[in-house]
Structure formats: structure tokens, C-alpha cells
Amino acid sequence: MTWRTxxxxxxxxxxxxxxxxxxxxxxxxxxxxxPEAILAGMGGYRVxxxxxxxxxxxxxxxxxxxxxxxxxxxxEGLFNTIRRxxxxxxxxxFAAPRASDxxxxxxxxxxxxxxxxxxxxxxxxxxxxxxxxxRTMCVACHKVNGTGGRLGPDLSRIGTARSREVLLARIRxxxxxxxxxxxxxxxxxADGAPIQGVKKNEDLFSVQIMDTRERIQGYEKDxxxxxxxxxxxxxxxxxxxxxxxxxxxxxxRYLQTLRGFDPTVxx
Amino acid sequence: xxxxxxxxxVCVLLAAVTVAQQAPPAQVSIQEVAxxxxxxxxxxxxxxxxxxxxxxxxxxxxxxxxxxxxxxxxTFQTATLGNFETTSxxxxxxxxxxxxxxxxxxxxxxxxxxxxxxxRELPPNxxxxxxxxxxxxxxxxxxxFMTTLDAHLIALDMKTGAVVWxxxxxxxxxxxxxxxxxxxxxxxxxxxxxxxxxxxxxxxxAYDAATGKRAWRFYTVPAPGEPGNNTWAxxxxxxxxxxxxxxxxxxxxxxxLLYGIGNPGxxxxxxxxxxxxxxxxSLVALDVDTGKLKWHYQFTPHDVHDWDATEVPILADLPIxxxxxxxxxxxxxxxxxxxLDRTNGKPIVAKPFxxxxxxKEIGADGRPVLIPGHTPDEKxxxxxxxxxxxxxFWQPSFDPSTRTFFVNAREVCMTFIAWKxxxxxxxxxxxxxxxxxxxxxxxxxxxxxAIDPVTGDRKWEFKFLSPSTSGILTTASGLLFSGDAxxxxxALDSRSGALLWRYQMGAPLxxxxxxxxxxxxxxxxxxxxxxxxxxxxxx
Numbered sequence: 001m002t003w004r005t006x007x008x009x010x011x012x013x014x015x016x017x018x019x020x021x022x023x024x025x026x027x028x029x030x031x032x033x034x035p036e037a038i039l040a041g042m043g044g045y046r047v048x049x050x051x052x053x054x055x056x057x058x059x060x061x062x063x064x065x066x067x068x069x070x071x072x073x074x075x076e077g078l079f080n081t082i083r084r085x086x087x088x089x090x091x092x093x094f095a096a097p098r099a100s101d102x103x104x105x106x107x108x109x110x111x112x113x114x115x116x117x118x119x120x121x122x123x124x125x126x127x128x129x130x131x132x133x134x135r136t137m138c139v140a141c142h143k144v145n146g147t148g149g150r151l152g153p154d155l156s157r158i159g160t161a162r163s164r165e166v167l168l169a170r171i172r173x174x175x176x177x178x179x180x181x182x183x184x185x186x187x188x189x190a191d192g193a194p195i196q197g198v199k200k201n202e203d204l205f206s207v208q209i210m211d212t213r214e215r216i217q218g219y220e221k222d223x224x225x226x227x228x229x230x231x232x233x234x235x236x237x238x239x240x241x242x243x244x245x246x247x248x249x250x251x252x253r254y255l256q257t258l259r260g261f262d263p264t265v266x267x
Numbered sequence: 268x269x270x271x272x273x274x275x276x277v278c279v280l281l282a283a284v285t286v287a288q289q290a291p292p293a294q295v296s297i298q299e300v301a302x303x304x305x306x307x308x309x310x311x312x313x314x315x316x317x318x319x320x321x322x323x324x325x326x327x328x329x330x331x332x333x334x335x336x337x338x339x340x341x342t343f344q345t346a347t348l349g350n351f352e353t354t355s356x357x358x359x360x361x362x363x364x365x366x367x368x369x370x371x372x373x374x375x376x377x378x379x380x381x382x383x384x385x386x387r388e389l390p391p392n393x394x395x396x397x398x399x400x401x402x403x404x405x406x407x408x409x410x411x412f413m414t415t416l417d418a419h420l421i422a423l424d425m426k427t428g429a430v431v432w433x434x435x436x437x438x439x440x441x442x443x444x445x446x447x448x449x450x451x452x453x454x455x456x457x458x459x460x461x462x463x464x465x466x467x468x469x470x471x472x473a474y475d476a477a478t479g480k481r482a483w484r485f486y487t488v489p490a491p492g493e494p495g496n497n498t499w500a501x502x503x504x505x506x507x508x509x510x511x512x513x514x515x516x517x518x519x520x521x522x523x524l525l526y527g528i529g530n531p532g533x534x535x536x537x538x539x540x541x542x543x544x545x546x547x548x549s550l551v552a553l554d555v556d557t558g559k560l561k562w563h564y565q566f567t568p569h570d571v572h573d574w575d576a577t578e579v580p581i582l583a584d585l586p587i588x589x590x591x592x593x594x595x596x597x598x599x600x601x602x603x604x605x606x607l608d609r610t611n612g613k614p615i616v617a618k619p620f621x622x623x624x625x626x627k628e629i630g631a632d633g634r635p636v637l638i639p640g641h642t643p644d645e646k647x648x649x650x651x652x653x654x655x656x657x658x659x660f661w662q663p664s665f666d667p668s669t670r671t672f673f674v675n676a677r678e679v680c681m682t683f684i685a686w687k688x689x690x691x692x693x694x695x696x697x698x699x700x701x702x703x704x705x706x707x708x709x710x711x712x713x714x715x716x717a718i719d720p721v722t723g724d725r726k727w728e729f730k731f732l733s734p735s736t737s738g739i740l741t742t743a744s745g746l747l748f749s750g751d752a753x754x755x756x757x758a759l760d761s762r763s764g765a766l767l768w769r770y771q772m773g774a775p776l777x778x779x780x781x782x783x784x785x786x787x788x789x790x791x792x793x794x795x796x797x798x799x800x801x802x803x804x805x806x
Binding site: 036039040042043044046047050051055097100102177202203204205 | 392393394645647682684685686687688689694695699700701702703705707731732751753754755769771
């Protein structure tokens with residue numbers, strides 16, 4: 001092997017190594033604990049993430065992400081989730097060059113400061129009984145793993161998306177905010193018949209709703225008597241009179257087991 | 268002999284047909300460009316319709332009475348990603364259109380069929396901040412002028428779309444780009460550099476239309492030794508931004524260009540650039556022959572909310588307090604509407620046209636009277652308007668017959684956050700960001716507003732559910748065309764604001780307005796929305 005061949009081999013190896021390293025994502029956040037990066041990441045997080053995940057990371061439309069590390073996710077995995085998005089969900093991909101690698105690592109460095117450990121408290125409640133309660137009280141409006149109603153949000157992943165405390169508050173006290181696509185609305189038709197449902201879309205001249213019979217339909221505003229936005233969520237409040245503390249524990253336990261649904265047909 | 272006679276007869280016939288079509292001269296003269304929108308509707312040759320940026324057509328075939336009979340004539344699709352922000356030019360029945368990702372077309376205005384297509388090969392590592400868009404051509408002679416996302420100015424042959432010359436404005440790798448529609452004045456093509464979010468030092472340039480040679484450059488951030496540099500602490504001028512991405516106006520009588528200048532960099536972090544930061548957030552008046560500054564007015568000294576003054580300036584002569592005043596009208600992203608004296612840049616009228624919480628008023632010295640507590644920090648502070656502003660780059664219009672200024676206004680508040688940034692060439696350099704206030708606390712909405720420029724008072728408004736980003740076209744027949752954020756093309760009575768007609772386009776008009784012209788005796792309305800151009804006529 002001549003020097004020329006050797007150097008060609010070396011150059012080729014070096015180029016391959018450089019190309020591979022350029023594509024490799026570190027498995028540990030290089031900015032973790034860096035105060036400047038955390039500050040920059042806070043800005044990035046609040047602009048890009050907080051509308052869905054909340055300023056505190058505990059979830060609004062998107063899931064609670066304060067326990068992603070304590071439930072076993074790695075820095076590298078979270079980086080890829082942000083870079084690529086989550087298919088079949090509202091989580092978009094944050095592609096380069098609009099979001100640089102540094103932007104993503106900085107956001108994760110900030111998110112790490114919001115992270116909470118896994119709960120120490122042992123899980124309470126009987127999930128089996130919770131599932132029965134769900135089928136009795138919730139399934140008319142909420143779908144789980146392909147079964148259930150459509151008026152409320154699909155809860156197939158709710159166990160990864162919301163903490164027990166948040167779920168408890170929603171069940172006991174109702175929802176203060178309406179999630180987009182589930183705002184209560186009443187359309188009064190020209191002949192005076194009220195149609196109740198949830199709003200799927202709206203512009204100045206029309207409104208598109210799903211009514212309580214799950215019929216999806218659009219209405220032109222100048223051809224109906226009224227379109228009124230509801231003040232209260234369509235989600236009923238389940239106080240202790242309707243759902244005892246023990247049953248509530250069971251229901252919450254069941255909801256915490258819901259961690260995603262694979263719709264692929266298995267032969 | 269018979270054969271010669273026959274050829275002669277054919278020539279005479281061809282000449283007669285040509286005369287009947289009244290074809291304009293092959294070359295676009297500067298007089299044509301300067302004349303603005305002619306009464307016969309045969310051309311649209313500048314961004315704002317005329318040098319004064321009125322975006323107001325003299326055409327009257329489409330009226331409040333018949334507008335509901337508008338029907339689509341054709342639709343042109345870009346067949347690419349991205350959206351139109353362009354103002355199409357029209358001459359001799361051909362439309363000249365720039366699109367997303369530096370595509371451009373010549374289109375038969377009768378049928379919507381492509382005549383030629385230009386596509387610029389763009390580098391893969393572009394840093395263009397805010398969309399791969401372009402706002403339109405300029406034209407002179409047999410050339411079209413277009414800025415590019417990799418910060419060039421190119422001249423295309425009007426007949427073929429072939430590149431005639433290609434001038435480099437600046438290095439795109441450190442964050443420069445250009446999206447502005449060139450303005451052609453005399454023998455010069457006026458353009459500017461975008462990239463205010465990347466720590467560039469921006470400029471306005473003039474190029475020789477024939478050769479592409481640069482005639483002058485006006486840096487929007489003065490260097491040491493130049494007037495205004497002392498408004499930047501330390502070396503902060505080097506990364507001062509102050510970009511130029513929306514076409515200004517030209518005052519023929521004073522031989523002045525009037526251009527709005529963008530935000531200082533970094534956008535939000537106050538301590539990184541103490542001082543007024545001239546000429547960011549200013550309107551500058553430049554001699555078109557030399558590029559020398561005649562006057563400036565800074566709307567937002569030391570801006571910390573990303574309120575570029577890159578809105579469209581509109582010129583008119585208005586009777587104010589018994590005198591005819593030469594004014595420039597300007598609805599600013601900072602939430603204030605201004606009527607300035609365009610001979611010296613002094614405010615005549617300055618009033619909020621949306622909810623503003625950062626300044627009480629504009630003082631007698633022309634500076635805003637600040638309300639404390641609106642400097643962003645790490646914890647965040649809530650200010651109205653938000654970073655997108657009370658309005659932005661989408662075009663207002665002006666009806667000289669009723670002396671009314673029309674603008675799409677936004678009512679949105681935001682939590683602004685700031686931190687000290689580190690400058691890395693080619694990377695974003697904003698030092699902060701904004702988070703929209705939750706709808707349950709402060710709902711975002713918008714309105715198309717008619718403003719009396721003599722008083723700054725509102726004549727009427729048409730409310731939108733969410734803020735529109737559409738430009739506005741008005742016509743001498745009393746019509747106003749615009750769009751909402753949900754894809755509705757709307758026609759209003761420009762005197763009352765009453766809704767006359769609407770059509771769901773499927774995508775909003777964003778950063779551009781309809782235009783109008785006459786083909787074969789019929790007034791056309793051209794609507795850019797999403798990735799389509801649609802031509803409409805009365806049936």
C-alpha cells in the first residue's frame with residue numbers, strides 16, 4: 001500500500017467519520033444546566049410549546065410534559081420527538097432551519113427545570129372497576145381505543161397526557177377552558193329549533209358543528225336565527241353526589257392506564 | 268408583381284390589426300411607470316399602483332350595485348408550497364407575477380395560461396426569517412426586477428423570463444435576504460435588505476436599471492463617525508438590524524424616497540443596545556439621485572417589541588387647518604396612526620388606531636410618552652399590541668375623493684420575554700420572544716378600519732372574528748376589496764363599511780391585496796390567495 005493509497009484511505013475515513021458525526025445526535029443534552037441556554041430555552045418554549053403544553057409544562061391542549069424523564073424518556077428521544085413531531089397528533093415537527101439543533105436542546109434544558117419526579121405515592125384505585133364506571137358515565141362522549149362517543153376529546157392517551165391531579169379537577173370541577181373543536185354552541189334554526197353541539201369551525205359567515213347526535217353539519221349565519229356560544233363546558237361536573245371518592249379513585253386509576261392506541265388491524 | 272402586391276396587402280392588413288389592438292410600445296417607459304394607474308385600466312406597473320402607494324383604482328365598471336355578480340374567469344395555481352404575497356404587474360394583457368420560493372411567471376391575463384416561468388435555484392441553507400415569499404416585480408424598459416431570498420437583485424427579460432443581470436446585495440449566509448418589491452424611479456431600481464432577526468446591518472440600495480451596477484447605498488444603521496451612530500451603545504450598531512422589506516413611496520416633487528425601516532436587533536433585549544437605535548423603526552426620506560438622508564422620523568425610539576416600521580407609507584396633499592399640507596400617512600405596527608408633514612417628517616396627527624398600552628400619547632416633541640413597565644425581561648410583561656402589531660406589512664389604501672385611509676387593524680396582546688442573546692453569524696439574534704395572551708383573558712380580534720387622516724378619527728370599522736392580514740384595494744366606484752383570516756374575500760362599500768359581497772377562497776389573502784385592470788374592455792379583479800391567483804369579471 002503506497003503512501004498515496006494510505007492517505008486516500010485516511011481521507012475517505014475522515015470524511016465518513018465527519019459526515020456521521022454531523023448527523024449524530026448526542027444522547028445527552030449538551031446544554032443541560034447551562035444558565036444562558038435555559039433562559040434562551042425558556043423563550044423558545046414559551047413561544048413554541050406553551051400554548052399547548054402550558055407555561056408550567058403541565059398540559060393545556062397538549063400533554064403534561066413535566067414527567068417525561070421520570071417516565072423513562074431520554075434526551076435523545078425527546079430531541080427526536082420535537083424534531084420530527086408526533087404522527088396522528090397535533091404535535092408538529094420543528095424542522096431545521098427554523099428550529100436549529102441548539103434551539104431544541106435549549107428548550108429541553110429549560111423543560112428539565114420544570115421536570116418533576118415520578119409520584120412516590122402508590123397508585124390508588126381499581127382500574128377494572130374504573131373501566132366499568134367509564135363505560136357507564138363517560139363513554140357516550142369520549143372514545144377510548146376506538147370505542148365511544150365523539151362529542152368530547154378521545155382519551156386513549158390521557159394517561160400520558162394529564163396528571164392525576166388535573167384529571168381529578170376536571171371531573172370534580174369541570175373544565176374552565178374549552179378545547180378548540182369542543183366549544184359548546186347552540187344554533188337556532190330559522191324555524192326556531194335549537195340545535196346543541198360543539199363547534200368544529202367558524203368564520204364570519206358560517207359555523208360548523210357536531211350536534212349531540214354526532215351529526216356534523218354547517219350552517220350559514222344569515223340563514224339561521226342565532227348562533228350562541230355556550231358559557232359552560234359540555235363536560236358535566238361529577239361531584240361526590242354523582243361519583244363517590246372510592247369510585248373516583250377507580251376511574252382515575254383506569255384513566256392513568258390509557259397510554260395510547262394502535263389502530264393497525266392485526267391479522 | 269402580383270406576388271409583391273399580395274405581400275404588401277398582407278403587411279397592410281397586419282399593420283391595421285396591430286393598430287386596432289392599440290399595442291403599447293415594446294419598452295416600458297419611466298413615464299408609464301410614473302403615471303400610476305391609468306383611467307383606461309390598461310396597466311398596473313408599481314407595487315402600490317402609483318408612487319404615492321394609494322392602491323386605489325380609477326375603474327368604475329364594478330360597482331356596489333353589481334359586485335354581487337362577480338364570477339370567476341380563471342384560476343392559476345403555483346403548484347408549489349408557500350403563499351402569494353405579491354402584487355402582480357400588468358401590461359399589454361400580460362400579468363407578471365412573483366411567487367413563493369423565488370418562482371415567477373408571465374401569465375396571459377385573458378386566460379390564466381402561463382407564457383413563461385422562472386425558477387431560481389436557491390441554496391439549501393437559506394436563513395430567510397419569515398417565509399420564502401416575494402412581494403412583486405418592478406419594471407422598466409424590457410426588464411422585470413425581482414429580489415431574491417439569497418439576497419440578490421435580478422433583472423429578467425420580460426419576453427422570456429431569462430436572467431439579464433444578477434447583482435449581489437449581500438451575503439445570505441450571515442442572514443441577509445430580500446423579499447421587497449423593487450421600486451423603479453428614473454433609471455434606478457430601489458431595493459432593501461431583510462434579515463433583521465439575524466443581526467445584520469441593513470441598507471437601502473439603488474441599482475442602475477440597465478446594467479445592475481449599484482448607484483448608492485444607505486445604511487439604515489449608521490457607522491461610527493456618521494450622524495446617529497451615537498444612538499447605539501458600544502458596538503451594538505454592528506448587529507443593529509433595521510431591515511427594509513416593504514416598498515416605500517416616491518415623492519416626485521421633492522425627489523424623495525420615503526421608506527419604513529425595521530426593528531433594531533436584537534429585537535427584545537433592551538440592555539444589548541442602549542439608545543434610540545436610529546434609523547430603526549423610522550421613516551426615512553432619501554434623495555433618489557444620491558441616497559442622502561433628508562429627514563427621518565422615528566416612530567418607536569429604542570423599540571423592544573419587534574415593531575418594524577415596515578408598513579406602507581401613503582402620500583397625499585390634504586387640506587388641514589386651512590392649508591394644503593404635503594403629508595405621508597402611516598399606520599404603524601406600534602398601534603399609532605400618523606399623518607406626518609412629508610417636507611420635514613414632523614407629526615401633524617398621531618393617534619392610537621388599536622388598543623395601545625405602552626405609550627400614553629405622542630408628545631409635542633414627536634416622541635411617544637411611555638407608560639412604565641413595558642420593557643420585556645426574563646419574567647415577561649404584557650403589552651398591547653402584540654409583536655405582529657396593530658397592523659403590519661399588508662397594504663392599506665387611500666381614497667383621495669373621500670380622503671379616507673383604510674387599514675386592517677389587529678387587537679391582540681402578548682407577553683413579551685427577553686434575555687441576553689449571543690450573536691453567532693447566520694443564526695437568529697432576537698434576545699427574546701412573545702407568547703400570545705390566552706384567549707380567555709384577552710381575545711384576539713381584528714377590524715378593517717376607515718380613518719380620517721386629517722383628524723386620525725375612525726369613520727367606520729368592519730369587525731373580523733380574528734385579525735386579518737390582508738391588504739386593501741379601493742376603487743373610484745366606492746368599493747373596497749380585502750379578505751379575512753378565514754379565507755373570505757370581501758367587498759365593502761368604502762363609504763359606509765357595509766358588506767356587499769363575499770366569497771370563500773379557501774385560503775386567506777395574506778400580505779397582499781386584490782388588484783384590478785381592464786382586458787378587452789372588461790374590468791377584471793385579480794385575487795391572490797394561498798397558492799392561487801383568481802381573475803373575476805362581472806357577468
